[in-house]
Amino acid sequence: xxxxxxxxxxxxxxxxxxxxxxxxxxxxxxxxxxxxxxxxxxxxxxxxxxxxxxxxxxxxxxxxxxxxxxxxxxxxxxxxxxxxxxxxxxxxxxxxxxxxxxxxxxxxxxxxxxxxxxxxxxxxxxxxxxxxxxxxxxxxxxxxxxxxxxxxxxxxxxxxxxxxxxxxxxxxxxxxxxxxxxxxxxxxxxxxxxxxxxxxxxxxxxxxxx
Amino acid sequence: xxxxxxxxxxxxxxxxxxxxxxxxxxxxxxxxxxxxxxxxxxxxxxxxxxxxxxxxxxxxxxxxxxxxxxxxxxxxxxxxxxxxxxxxxxxxxxxxxxxxxxxxxxxxxxxxxxxxxx
Numbered sequence: 001x002x003x004x005x006x007x008x009x010x011x012x013x014x015x016x017x018x019x020x021x022x023x024x025x026x027x028x029x030x031x032x033x034x035x036x037x038x039x040x041x042x043x044x045x046x047x048x049x050x051x052x053x054x055x056x057x058x059x060x061x062x063x064x065x066x067x068x069x070x071x072x073x074x075x076x077x078x079x080x081x082x083x084x085x086x087x088x089x090x091x092x093x094x095x096x097x098x099x100x101x102x103x104x105x106x107x108x109x110x111x112x113x114x115x116x117x118x119x120x121x122x123x124x125x126x127x128x129x130x131x132x133x134x135x136x137x138x139x140x141x142x143x144x145x146x147x148x149x150x151x152x153x154x155x156x157x158x159x160x161x162x163x164x165x166x167x168x169x170x171x172x173x174x175x176x177x178x179x180x181x182x183x184x185x186x187x188x189x190x191x192x193x194x195x196x197x198x199x200x201x202x203x204x205x206x207x208x209x210x
Numbered sequence: 211x212x213x214x215x216x217x218x219x220x221x222x223x224x225x226x227x228x229x230x231x232x233x234x235x236x237x238x239x240x241x242x243x244x245x246x247x248x249x250x251x252x253x254x255x256x257x258x259x260x261x262x263x264x265x266x267x268x269x270x271x272x273x274x275x276x277x278x279x280x281x282x283x284x285x286x287x288x289x290x291x292x293x294x295x296x297x298x299x300x301x302x303x304x305x306x307x308x309x310x311x312x313x314x315x316x317x318x319x320x321x322x323x324x325x326x327x328x
Contacts, residue, residue, distance in 0.1 A: 052288065053285070053288070054281075055277075055281060055284050056277035056278055056279070056281035056284070057277065057281065119250070119254045122247065122250070125234075126230050126231075126234040126247055126251075127230075129237060131239075131243060132319055133240075133242060133243055133316070133318050133319070134318045134321065135315060135318065135322050136320060136322055137323075152302065153295070153298040153302075156250075157250060157253065157294060157297070157298045159254070160246060160250075162242065162246065162301060162305050164302075164323055165305075165306050165309065174322060176242045176246075176305060176315060178243055178246045180319050184320070185319045185320035
């Protein structure tokens with residue numbers, strides 16, 4: 001019923017909004033069920049976020065009864081207003097609790113180690129002034145947009161590398177390196193694995209997002 | 211006691227990295243290399259400053275059992291997460307904007323993006 005998840009993002013969004021219009025005219029049971037799931041997922045996420053924000057406000061475990069009631073009502077309101085917008089993808093892979101739990105483990109573990117190592121490297125370059133900048137092409141190897149987004153952000157947050165641009169057709173990243181290792185300037189592409197020294201970051205991201 | 215020592219240690223590390231980031235801003239030649247120093251090193255420094263607040267709050271909570279310290283710690287965790295995500299997206303947007311408006315990376319040994327037709 002839905003078009004395949006391929007092609008550049010801009011075209012895909014256009015197609016999705018078109019599908020949305022068609023659905024408004026012919027409301028079937030499956031569409032109503034999809035809407036219900038979207039509302040439910042948004043409600044749970046909003047409630048969890050509210051609970052984190054208001055933890056420590058009272059004696060009922062960590063929350064006060066009035067905060068719990070306010071959170072419940074506000075989450076219902078949020079789901080009613082924003083459910084359709086926030087869950088547009090019709091793909092609830094990321095609502096899986098296991099994936100959501102691996103994400104903080106990834107951030108605290110391998111990602112933090114990698115960022116620390118790279119920060120010390122850039123600190124050394126700030127002090128000595130030894131730089132060899134350049135923009136290289138990195139095939140991300142990610143099939144989904146969220147995976148490519150996570151990899152691009154991980155590369156950007158690791159000092160010494162910034163994602164400058166992304167090719168929407170192939171999900172290739174263009175990465176500015178502050179210190180291009182010798183030999184890389186003649187290669188057409190560099191694997192994402194080689195940008196990180198210690199931890200296998202692309203494998204972790206694939207575990208989370210794909 | 212231990213929590214306070216750890217908090218001060220994190221504060222020192224964070225401030226040191228923030229200082230190095232500013233020195234990098236002054237030393238590096240062009241917009242891309244400067245962004246390596248300023249956006250990322252200062253993110254790391256600020257995350258460590260936030261970490262010191264989190265450790266302090268957790269230590270006070272374990273000591274006194276007062277719920278407001280949990281609130282303090284959790285809010286700081288969310289602030290650090292928001293800082294990390296927005297910093298990454300912001301620096302990506304600046305770099306892309308700079309390259310689109312025709313600024314070539316200075317002293318570059320290779321520029322694969324410049325070879326691709328826009």
